[in-house]
Amino acid sequence: MSAWPISPEPFRIEPIFSPRIWGSRSLAPLFPEMRDLDPLIGEAWLTGLDCKIATGLLAGKTLGAAWREMPAEWRGTRLATCDDFPILMKFIFPRDKLSIQVHPDDAYAAEHERAAGGRGKTEMWHAVSAEPGAQVLVGLKPGADKKKFLDALNRGVLEELFLSHAVHSGDTFFIPAGIPHTIGPGMVLCEVQEYSDLTYRVYDYGRVDANGRPRELHLGKALDVTNFGSAPVGKTQALPLPAKLHERSLVAACRYFATELLQLGISQSHTTNSHFELLVILAGTGLFDGPGFAFPYRPGECWFLPADLDTYYLIAGAKFPAQGGEHQQDPTAGPTTALRTYVPDLGFLRNALLAAANSSALARTVFD
Numbered sequence: 260m261s262a263w264p265i266s267p268e269p270f271r272i273e274p275i276f277s278p279r280i281w282g283s284r285s286l287a288p289l290f291p292e293m294r295d296l297d298p299l300i301g302e303a304w305l306t307g308l309d310c311k312i313a314t315g316l317l318a319g320k321t322l323g324a325a326w327r328e329m330p331a332e333w334r335g336t337r338l339a340t341c342d343d344f345p346i347l348m349k350f351i352f353p354r355d356k357l358s359i360q361v362h363p364d365d366a367y368a369a370e371h372e373r374a375a376g377g378r379g380k381t382e383m384w385h386a387v388s389a390e391p392g393a394q395v396l397v398g399l400k401p402g403a404d405k406k407k408f409l410d411a412l413n414r415g416v417l418e419e420l421f422l423s424h425a426v427h428s429g430d431t432f433f434i435p436a437g438i439p440h441t442i443g444p445g446m447v448l449c450e451v452q453e454y455s456d457l458t459y460r461v462y463d464y465g466r467v468d469a470n471g472r473p474r475e476l477h478l479g480k481a482l483d484v485t486n487f488g489s490a491p492v493g494k495t496q497a498l499p500l501p502a503k504l505h506e507r508s509l510v511a512a513c514r515y516f517a518t519e520l521l522q523l524g525i526s527q528s529h530t531t532n533s534h535f536e537l538l539v540i541l542a543g544t545g546l547f548d549g550p551g552f553a554f555p556y557r558p559g560e561c562w563f564l565p566a567d568l569d570t571y572y573l574i575a576g577a578k579f580p581a582q583g584g585e586h587q588q589d590p591t592a593g594p595t596t597a598l599r600t601y602v603p604d605l606g607f608l609r610n611a612l613l614a615a616a617n618s619s620a621l622a623r624t625v626f627d
């Protein structure tokens with residue numbers, strides 16, 4: 260371990276941009292340089308295993324390789340022996356509807372999808388921005404059983420069975436495995452999910468690819484995993500968390516991930532609490548500052564914060580001076596908005612939150 264720095268430091272992960280049939284020609288304002296795109300880009304994978312590390316001792320390595328090589332202390336106590344990186348984060352840029360789809364849970368994936376990793380897919384979406392009229396379909400209306408589902412699918416009116424949710428900037432939606440759903444156009448989402456790419460398409464609106472072929476559907480498996488008759492799910496209720504000089508709230512948590520929304524107008528300290536964190540910058544510029552390091556940040560970036568980083572500072576609006584000295588404030592930078600994600604000890608988190616919120620409020624944000 261002698262090659263490792265004595266003090267851990269954050270590192271930035273480069274995104275991978277993925278073409279999608281429903282994607283966008285512009286990824287501004289998160290990626291203002293990406294305009295007039297051809298092919299259309301639908302997703303920016305922020306923590307894909309093939310994403311490259313951009314800064315620090317691990318620069319140039321893929322995230323998958325970096326995870327295997329980093330000290331156990333960087334991963335955190337409970338993930339020290341975990342071989343697989345656990346969280347996939349991405350931006351989604353839809354200018355058309357995504358397919359109507361559903362994801363399997365871990366048990367089904369372990370039995371039927373071992374070649375694809377054997378891991379199910381539970382996810383959440385946070386709306387970075389949304390145009391008027393933007394909506395998602397999440398979950399089926401009461402009474403929509405398999406027979407009605409197949410009948411509506413055959414008649415081309417499957418959307419009529421879904422619960423529709425208007426989307427506004429700042430909304431968060433929790434999507435457990437087994438809940439069918441689709442995303443509409445006119446929004447930018449940040450998706451946080453169990454690390455899996457298993458998607459069963461049910462309906463794709465008759466679209467064809469550049470070669471005139473329809474995309475593959477997976478109706479049989481989709482029907483196997485769909486939770487008909489499940490309780491309504493969808494928009495979460497953010498829980499305010501203790502904070503001194505900024506706004507901090509938990510927007511969704513389950514055993515796979517917990518995600519907080521941070522809104523900072525000035526400098527604020529944070530601690531990693533014995534688990535690694537992923538910090539995705541949604542708006543604003545500034546500096547990461549800590550013992551022996553200082554890094555500028557900007558919108559669209561994803562940063563890995565080692566578990567043993569302990570205390571670090573986010574200094575909203577700060578910039579490096581032109582010639583040494585202390586950092587300076589950029590009056591045009593505006594406040595910083597970021598998502599902070601980690602793998603929680605769900606029981607510990609739930610008990611800690613019960614001190615400040617009743618169980619009814621908790622049930623709209625923390626999920627089993």
